[in-house]
Amino acid sequence: MMSLTLKDFSPFLIFLLAYGCSALCSEGCLYGRCDRITGSCACRDGYFGTRCSYKCSEGCFFGRCEKSTGSCACRDGYFGTKCSYKCSEGCFFGRCEKSTGSCACRDGYFGTKCSYKCSEGCFFGRCEKSTGSCACRDGYFGTKCSYKCSEGCFFGRCEKSTGSCACRDGYFGTRCSYKCSEGCFFGRCEKSTGSCACRDGYFGTRCSY
Incomplete structure (x- = not known):
């Protein structure tokens, strides 16, 4: 019969035999x-x-x-069955409802959990707490003031809901977002259609050829 010595056992097995x-x-x-x-x-x-x-x-x-x-029972700043989620940084004092994460928003945030930032286009960075809608500062438009007026708008200002504006020279379109053709005299064109008088060497309604 073969006899066994310690070297015939793996180190892990020896560890288990020794410590259980x-x-x-x-x-x-x-x-x-x-x-x-x-x-x-x-x-x-x-x-x-x-x-x-x-x-x-x-x-x-x-x-x-x-x-x-x-x-478990959640400490302030956490929510969920296991309190494994952090309340949004937009919640007042960093506190939220322990089961859902909903909270009262501090200025500059909106949404059920105050997890969205108001647009940079909102006056004073503030918006309606549930929807994010706000009054726009100059240069922005849209329900949440999240769109910039076109660079072609006079003084960079536009109508707050649609973005339409009066065009400065060299631009045309409802939002003045198109440049007049380089073929137009003095780079100027009709503000709604882009048509213009052509300088030598160009032709077409917008002098684009």
Whole structure:
């Protein structure tokens, strides 16, 4: 019969023989002990799961959670069943409703969770808290003032809802977003259609050929 020596065993097996199966228990197991077959154990504070292998969320009060599911009471600034989500930076004082994340918005933010910033085109950076609509400062248009008036608009100003404007020389179109052709006399053209008088060497309604 063949005899075995320590060198015939793997280092890992020697480790298990020396220290027992407790070496495989999760760090979350109370006293480092677990069932030798399944690995299940009683969890120490801050861990959950059958084998206590998951950490409670940093959003849980005192870092503690329900041992089987990980659910917990949230500290300020967090929400969700496991308090694993942070309230939006747009929430007043960084606080939100613990189950949904909804909150009252501070100036400059909108949406149910105040997770959207008001447009830079809004007066004083403020907007309606639920929709984001606002009064536009000069140079912007649209419901949320998120569009810039065309560079072709006089003084960079335009109609606040549509973006239409009076064109400065060299531009045409409802929003003055098109440049007159280089073939137009003095670079000027009719403000609505772009038609113009052609300089030598050019032809066509807009002198573009």
